[in-house]
Amino acid sequence: MNHAMEPTERVATRVRGIRCFRCDLAHDPRLLLGTCTACGGPLRVDYDLHGARGMRAALASRPPSLWRYEEVLPVAAAEAVTLVEGFTPLVAVEPGFWIKDESRNPTGSFKARGMTAAVTMAKRLGARALRAPSAGNAAGALAAYGARAGLPVTVALPEDTPLPFLEECRLYGAETILVQGTIADAGAYLKQHGPHDAFDVSTLREPYRIEGKKTMAYELVEQLGFTLPDVILYPTGGGTGLIGMWKAFGEMEALGWIPAGPRPRLVSVQAAGCAPVVKAYSEGVEATEPWRDASTTAYGLRVPSPLGGFLCVRAVRETGGVAVAVAEEELHAATRVLAARTGLDIAPEGGAAYAALQALRKSGWVRPADRVVLFNTGTGLKYR
Numbered sequence: 001m002n003h004a005m006e007p008t009e010r011v012a013t014r015v016r017g018i019r020c021f022r023c024d025l026a027h028d029p030r031l032l033l034g035t036c037t038a039c040g041g042p043l044r045v046d047y048d049l050h051g052a053r054g055m056r057a058a059l060a061s062r063p064p065s066l067w068r069y070e071e072v073l074p075v076a077a078a079e080a081v082t083l084v085e086g087f088t089p090l091v092a093v094e095p096g097f098w099i100k101d102e103s104r105n106p107t108g109s110f111k112a113r114g115m116t117a118a119v120t121m122a123k124r125l126g127a128r129a130l131r132a133p134s135a136g137n138a139a140g141a142l143a144a145y146g147a148r149a150g151l152p153v154t155v156a157l158p159e160d161t162p163l164p165f166l167e168e169c170r171l172y173g174a175e176t177i178l179v180q181g182t183i184a185d186a187g188a189y190l191k192q193h194g195p196h197d198a199f200d201v202s203t204l205r206e207p208y209r210i211e212g213k214k215t216m217a218y219e220l221v222e223q224l225g226f227t228l229p230d231v232i233l234y235p236t237g238g239g240t241g242l243i244g245m246w247k248a249f250g251e252m253e254a255l256g257w258i259p260a261g262p263r264p265r266l267v268s269v270q271a272a273g274c275a276p277v278v279k280a281y282s283e284g285v286e287a288t289e290p291w292r293d294a295s296t297t298a299y300g301l302r303v304p305s306p307l308g309g310f311l312c313v314r315a316v317r318e319t320g321g322v323a324v325a326v327a328e329e330e331l332h333a334a335t336r337v338l339a340a341r342t343g344l345d346i347a348p349e350g351g352a353a354y355a356a357l358q359a360l361r362k363s364g365w366v367r368p369a370d371r372v373v374l375f376n377t378g379t380g381l382k383y384r
Contacts (some may be wrong), residue, residue, distance in 0.1 A: 015074055016046045018207055021311055032125040035205055035307075041065060042308050043207035044247070047072050049254045056257060059222065065214035066113055072251055073102035073211055075119055080119040081149045085112040086215055090223040093342055096371045098229075102378060103345045107168065109300075109378030110216065110241055111141035114209030118201045119145040119348035121208045127151065129198035133179075133186035135237065135299040137166040137378050142201060143174035154195055156186035161299060164382040182294050184305050203238035204307045214244030218252065220373060226257055229264050230370040233357055234375050235278055235349035236268040236323075237303035239312040264373075268312055269349075269356040271296035273328060274304055277312045281323035286310055298331055298348035300377060322365065324356040331355050335380065348383060350376030 018027045022041030027033055033043055052071035062068040066086025067077035083106035091099045119142070122130060130146050131154040132138060137245075146153035153174040157165065158181060169176040179186040186200060203209065221228065221321035246266065251256045252306035268277045274294035280287060288309030295352045297300050306312065316323050326334075336349025338344070346354075353374045360366040 014047055014051065014071060016048050018043050018045050020044070020314045021308075026309050030125075032122065032127060033207055034200060037141065042204035042210075042311070045074060045207050045211055047251070049251060050196040053255060056226075056254070065217070066116070066212060068118050069215055069218050072218070072248075072255075072273060073117065073215075074208060075124065075275055079120070079124070080116060080349070081145055082116050082125060083107075083144065083148060085116050085212075087219055090220065090270060090373070091344060096369070097342060099342065099350075100216065100373055101344055102376055103218075103347065103380075104361065106141045106233070106246065107137070107144050108382065109137035109141065109347075110213065110375070111137040111378070112145075113212040114240060115141040115145040115201070115212070116140075117208040117212035118206055118371050119149050121150060122201060122206070123149045123201050127149055127199035129153070129195060130201055130282070131155065131190055131194050131198035132200065132202045133157070133183050133190055135183045135302055136161050136382065137300060137362065139174070139176070140165060140168040140172070140205070143169040143172035146174065154190070154198055156190045158186060158302075162309045162383055164384075165223075165299075168382070182302055182304055184290070184303075203221070203303075204243075210240045210244045210247065212244075213240045214248035214251075216241060217245035217248035220245075221257060222276050224373060228258055228275075229373045231267060231366055231372045232264045233267040233269055233353040233374045235298070235301060235370070235375065236270055236312055237300045237349075239268075239277070239278070239308045242266060242268055242315055243308050243311045243374070246311075246319070263319045266316050266319045267353075267356060268316050268321070268323040269353045270323070270325050271298050271301040271328065271331060271352060272325040274302050274326040275323075276304065276306060276309055277316070278323040280309065280313045281316055284312060288313065296328060296331075296384075298352055299383075300347070300349045301352065322360070324359065326352045326355045326359075339380070344376060345379050345381060346376050347380040349378065350374070351378075
């Protein structure tokens with residue numbers, strides 16, 4: 001769904017262009033954009049990175065939120081629909097091992113990062129209402145940012161979603177619909193029965209959620225003193241966080257923040273009951289296939305048909321990474337172990353990443369000298 005927009009002054013001058021990740025077709029950044037008009041692929045926002053080279057020197061005087069990186073975001077910080085998200089702590093667990101704790105974000109997850117950018121741009125470009133399917137956290141974040149923006153929100157979630165996720169959406173005034181099945185079924189329901197005047201901010205079905213998510217990599221590099229870790233373990237459902245960081249490392253090289261050469265090895269972590277990225281990676285193919293009978297109680301990982309699955313596979317391969325599936329009992333055991341070890345509010349998705357790390361250390365893929373960052377993508381409290 002691509003909509004005309006007026007006036008043209010709404011276009012951010014820092015955005016150089018918008019192109020399709022798959023077919024590279026250019027799109028007009030003055031429009032309220034969905035997916036590629038030619039192939040249906042996700043869209044990539046490109047910036048005037050030469051004009052952003054003064055950003056690093058300015059960081060010391062900027063507030064601790066993701067909008068501190070405004071030169072590589074679609075609008076200036078002063079124009080954002082924000083709840084002061086981002087700049088989450090990087091917690092040292094042991095020498096060479098850190099947890100980036102995304103549970104500290106508004107609404108308790110990394111989804112706040114994507115929604116601050118997506119809702120900002122949707123409102124700026126003329127949206128009057130918003131909708132999205134969700135496995136849980138994205139719905140709560142959209143409800144909160146929609147409330148902040150003064151836009152009506154409709155969300156659809158699987159009927160077995162834990163009650164705290166649903167209560168959160170209702171608290172922020174969102175129309176909350178329960179659908180039998182997975183997030184894919186929720187998306188299909190909204191497409192057929194949802195409010196057709198509402199703009200769809202589903203994962204990678206608009207270009208800006210990925211822009212908010214990519215700031216995780218900018219923060220990580222800044223917090224590590226403008227150095228890179230060797231390995232990043234990331235729980236992967238729809239994949240915007242993984243893809244966003246992959247995109248951000250390319251931008252940071254162009255900005256001169258990091259040297260050309262090896263990037264952090266990206267590890268895509270999925271549940272064994274829903275692992276389309278792992279399957280594609282293991283089989284040596286480029287695109288993911290829909291996962292049949294998806295099942296896991298790490299609800300953020302229960303995404304059977306990720307639109308950006310091919311980009312997740314590409315990001316893993318290009319960085320020399322790997323894709324790992326974790327059994328249900330292992331991810332829950334690892335969640336308890338990591339929470340008890342660190343005192344952090346670990347979600348099952350973060351537990352899956354820790355189980356993957358233990359397996360990769362045992363196999364020797366993660367070496368003793370490697371510097372490792374694990375992402376805890378949200379609060380575990382909503383699962384209880």
